[in-house]
Amino acid sequence: MIKVEHLTKTIGDVNALQDFSFSAENGQITGLLGPNGAGKTTALRSVFGMLKPDHGDAIIDGFSILQNPMQARQQLGLFPDPFGLYERLTPREYIEYFAQLNGMNKTTAKQATQQVLELMKMQEIADRRCKGFSQGQRMKTALAQAIVHKPNNIVLDEPTRGLDVMSTKMLRNTLNQLKHQGHCILFSSHVMHEVSALCDKVIVMNKGKLIAQGSPDELCQMTNQSCLEDAFFKLTGTDEGIAA
Ligand SMILES: Nc1ncnc2c1ncn2[C@@H]1O[C@H](COP(=O)(O)OP(=O)(O)OP(=O)(O)O)[C@@H](O)[C@H]1O
Numbered sequence: 001m002i003k004v005e006h007l008t009k010t011i012g013d014v015n016a017l018q019d020f021s022f023s024a025e026n027g028q029i030t031g032l033l034g035p036n037g038a039g040k041t042t043a044l045r046s047v048f049g050m051l052k053p054d055h056g057d058a059i060i061d062g063f064s065i066l067q068n069p070m071q072a073r074q075q076l077g078l079f080p081d082p083f084g085l086y087e088r089l090t091p092r093e094y095i096e097y098f099a100q101l102n103g104m105n106k107t108t109a110k111q112a113t114q115q116v117l118e119l120m121k122m123q124e125i126a127d128r129r130c131k132g133f134s135q136g137q138r139m140k141t142a143l144a145q146a147i148v149h150k151p152n153n154i155v156l157d158e159p160t161r162g163l164d165v166m167s168t169k170m171l172r173n174t175l176n177q178l179k180h181q182g183h184c185i186l187f188s189s190h191v192m193h194e195v196s197a198l199c200d201k202v203i204v205m206n207k208g209k210l211i212a213q214g215s216p217d218e219l220c221q222m223t224n225q226s227c228l229e230d231a232f233f234k235l236t237g238t239d240e241g242i243a244a
Contacts, residue, residue, distance in 0.1 A: 001026050001184055002153055006056035007046050009208075016042040017053065018208040024186040024201070026152065029179050031199035032188040035236060039208040040188035044157050047186070048078055061152055074103060077151035079159055079187075082142040087131035091122055091141045094130065095148050102149035109148075116144045120174070136167040143174060154178060156187035160194060172198060192229040202228070206236045 002024040009017040016039050024030035032040045045051040047058040049065040049072065058065045063072035086094065092113055099109035117126045120140045125133070130141060146154060154175075160168045175185055175198060189195050195202055196216045204211040204219065212219060212235050216228045223234040 001061060002030075002047060002155075002186055003059040004043065004047060004056070005059065007043060007053045007058070008055040009042055009046065009051065009053045011042070015208050017046070017056075020056070020205065020208060020210055022203045022210060022213060024153075024184050026184045027179060027182045028200040029175060029185045029187070029198050030201045030203065031195040032186065032203050032205065033190065033192075033195050033232065034188075034205040035190060037207075038205045040190075040205065041157055042208075043205070044155055044186070044188055047155060048076060049073060074149070075152050077146035077149070077154045079146045079154065079156040080142050082135070082138040083162060085130045085133070085138055085141055088129060090127050090129055091144065092117065092126045094141060095144050098145045099148045104149060112148050112150070116148045120144050134167075135162075135164050136170055139163055139167045139171055143171065147178070152182075153184040153186070156185070158189055159187055160189070160191065168194075192227075192232065196228045204232060204235050211235050 004020060004022050007017045007020045020039065020043060032043060034040050042051065046053050047065065049069045060072040061075040063075060065072040089097070095116060096109050096113045099112050100106065104112060117123055120143065122140055122144065125137055130138065133141070159171055163171065179185055200215060201213065202216055202219055203213045212222060214222060219228060219231045219235070220226060223231040225231040225234055
């Protein structure tokens with residue numbers, strides 16, 4: 001479970017986060033939805049401890065990212081940009097390396113890597129260098145790296161950006177599987193249909209602030225609209241950043 005408590009961050013002249021609080025529960029997919037510049041990435045970077053807020057904290061499975069950063073980070077899997085993979089490594093080498101970075105010894109890391117390669121059905125590409133991989137193969141490698149240490153919580157910043165239809169579908173299926181296994185999944189997006197289709201809970205933010213939260217249906221009811229896109233428009237007063 002991820003609890004974001006009163007995050008506040010000013011960057012230059014911009015109030016990127018203003019007393020921003022929400023929680024993402026286990027066994028649910030929580031979407032952070034907001035127009036361009038709303039503060040989604042800043043919030044997720046604060047959750048991961050890459051950015052120090054001026055005020056507030058993020059608590060991951062009971063560990064404060066500020067007070068206990070090591071323990072808090074060990075409960076988190078961060079989905080990296082699938083286009084930024086180190087191309088000279090094979091998925092097995094890549095995933096094993098990250099398993100060890102997350103505190104596993106060599107033997108345990110090898111076993112955990114084999115398990116995740118099987119889970120993601122990656123045996124055929126496990127020992128090929130990532131150079132020349134398709135989008136789907138890159139996405140699988142990136143996701144496998146994020147979950148190899150079996151983190152309870154998985155954080156993804158605009159995970160489908162640049163992915164083709166097949167890779168997006170594969171990612172959605174995997175996120176749903178992880179949710180059913182009880183993981184807490186938190187991702188940011190401004191793609192409405194993706195958020196509608198995937199999320200149990202949607203956190204709508206704009207200008208660094210929480211605007212509304214609830215299931216897609218609840219947000220529609222709250223605003224008297226029939227689809228999330230219209231509800232979002234009503235809540236934020238903008239259609240900026242809405243992607244088809
Ligand atoms: N390093 C920085 N320097 C200056 N301003 C920044 C910096 N990082 C973020 N900001 C500003 O903080 C605000 C929030 O940015 P953030 O990237 O968190 O938004 P976002 O919701 O992720 O946007 P997008 O959907 O466009 O990626 C924006 O106004 C942005 O310009």
